[in-house]
Amino acid sequence: MDANRGAVRAAVMDYFAGWFDGDAARMEGALHPDLVKRGMRRDVAGAQLTSASTAPEMIRWTAEGEGMSERPDDLTIEIRVDDLYGSIANATVYSTVYVEYLQLVKTSAGWKIVGALWMRRYETAG
Numbered sequence: 001m002d003a004n005r006g007a008v009r010a011a012v013m014d015y016f017a018g019w020f021d022g023d024a025a026r027m028e029g030a031l032h033p034d035l036v037k038r039g040m041r042r043d044v045a046g047a048q049l050t051s052a053s054t055a056p057e058m059i060r061w062t063a064e065g066e067g068m069s070e071r072p073d074d075l076t077i078e079i080r081v082d083d084l085y086g087s088i089a090n091a092t093v094y095s096t097v098y099v100e101y102l103q104l105v106k107t108s109a110g111w112k113i114v115g116a117l118w119m120r121r122y123e124t125a126g
Contacts (some may be wrong), residue, residue: 010111011112018067028055032113035114036054040119075095090104091104
């Protein structure tokens with residue numbers, strides 16, 4: 001694995017581990033300040049977008065223990081770096097709780113997550 005792919009995987013792991021461990025500093029280190037994170041929810045009307053989340057919200061919720069409260073005993077995290085071109089990358093993450101599609105950008109401070117689309121693992125898009 002080349003150094004950039006390893007660094008992308010490390011940023012993604014910081015994001016997930018930070019969330020589930022309640023480590024706000026680790027979460028902050030993984031996120032670009034301009035992060036836009038959107039979720040999908042399946043309901044009677046079909047798949048619906050939830051409201052967008054920002055980096056400051058994610059960091060605050062991490063510090064408040066939101067992720068720790070939903071961490072399963074059998075937590076698994078599988079990271080797939082789907083594409084990497086210069087200073088941009090796409091990654092797909094399958095965890096016990098979520099499936100997320102992440103977009104990352106390489107900054108002077110390293111790889112940062114700038115975009116995310118997620119859905120709970122037990123929901124389907126239909």
